[in-house]
Amino acid sequence: MRVLFWVNSFPVVSETFIRNQIVDLIKEGIEVQIFCTLKNKHNQAIEGFEEYDLLNKTLDFSDILPKTKIRKIKYALRILADSLFTENFKYYTNFIRLLIKEKKYTFSSIFILHYILKTKIDIVHCHFGPVGNKAVFLKKIQLPIKLICTFHGYDIRLGIQKRNFYKDLLKYADSVISISNYNTKMLLSFGFKQEKIKELNNGVEVISGVGKRNNRDRQINILSVGRLVDEKGYDLALNSISNFHKKNSEICFHYDIIGGGILEEKLKNLCNDLKLDKIVTFHLSQNSEYVKSKMREADLFLLTSRNEAIPTVILEAQSYSLPVIATNVGAVKDLVINDFTGFLCDITEKDIEKCLKKMFDNRDRWDMYGLNASKNIILNYNRIALVQKLISIYKTI
Structure with a gap:
């Protein structure tokens, strides 16, 4: 054939x-x-x-x-x-x-x-x-x-x-x-x-050996992967991260963004305007091995897209047993189930911030969210x- x-x-x-x-x-x-x-x-x-x-x-x-x-x-x-x-x-x-x-x-x-x-x-x-x-x-x-x-x-x-x-x-x-x-x-x-x-x-590849993440007493790593274009909603992500950080300054976290695109300069300027340069890193376009290494280091995956069908990047994150916060677009609700594999939010800064707070309030459940997601990947993806x-x-x- x-x-x-x-x-x-x-x-x-x-x-x-x-x-x-x-x-x-x-x-x-x-x-x-x-x-x-x-x-x-x-x-x-x-x-x-x-x-x-x-x-x-x-x-x-x-x-x-x-x-x-x-x-x-x-x-x-x-x-x-x-x-x-x-x-x-x-x-x-x-x-x-x-x-x-x-x-x-x-x-x-x-x-x-x-x-x-x-x-x-x-x-x-x-x-x-x-x-x-x-x-x-x-x-x-x-x-x-x-x-x-x-x-x-x-x-x-x-x-x-x-x-x-x-x-x-x-x-x-x-x-x-x-x-x-x-x-x-x-x-x-x-x-x-x-x-x-x-x-x-x-x-996606079924990933083994990820194990539990000891995330209680250290910096939390939040990860997003996707092109720097309007439909991916990184402006929403940065504004939500900024508002969350202002109200929860005691939480130590870092936000990594992997991906390149036409909005690179605009988003970096927004990051500087929001004074997020110390907690946000733009990694730009990277190969798949680099993305895999960041998936292993991450504690939480964030997707703030305005439009999607079913994002493969969520499947990849869940194969690494990551809990996910994602906007409710396309078929995302088939993957991200509230308080089971993570949290779904509306396409607004206010609701994304609300879900960030909800996720951190349930930090003791992250391993369970990740395990549930991983099982779904093994069965269906x-x-x-x-x-x-x-x-x-x-x-x-």
């Missing part, structure tokens, strides 16, 4: 769930190739980069597109000539007809088609709805591949904002994968048929079990 993962960019620090899926499939003997719009030259997002030969398995348009317009035309003509007396010729001619009929497709896509035919791909697995939209042309030209698309977060929001945004995907996808109950509900509202929707959680479910989906569509 040959699977092509089609993604926007690869590798991406904030999309470890895609990397995990690829690595786990390779471990199971599945042949995986990766096509992306943009190949990320910073390979810090990939563990075992050399071990799984992911560099040689990844290509973008620069790898398959001739550099000039003349060379593109010559190469395309050679592809057509070489396929003239083969079964593949009809797919190229179908593509040219589609190109004439539907202006939204570009001539460059013929080189993607050529790559898929040359490597004999069986399944094209897209991550994020807009990528699935791009890949639909493969089904329109009757290419005998299976098309799957996994929906995550921003793509769900696009579907809510733009009516009929996925109308082609509705018709041509062989299956769509939902990572949460919330996503399933939204996909149904977009018009996807129930029988096409397969539920598959994002999987173990990546080793979930890759078997994904392979089963591949085989049955």
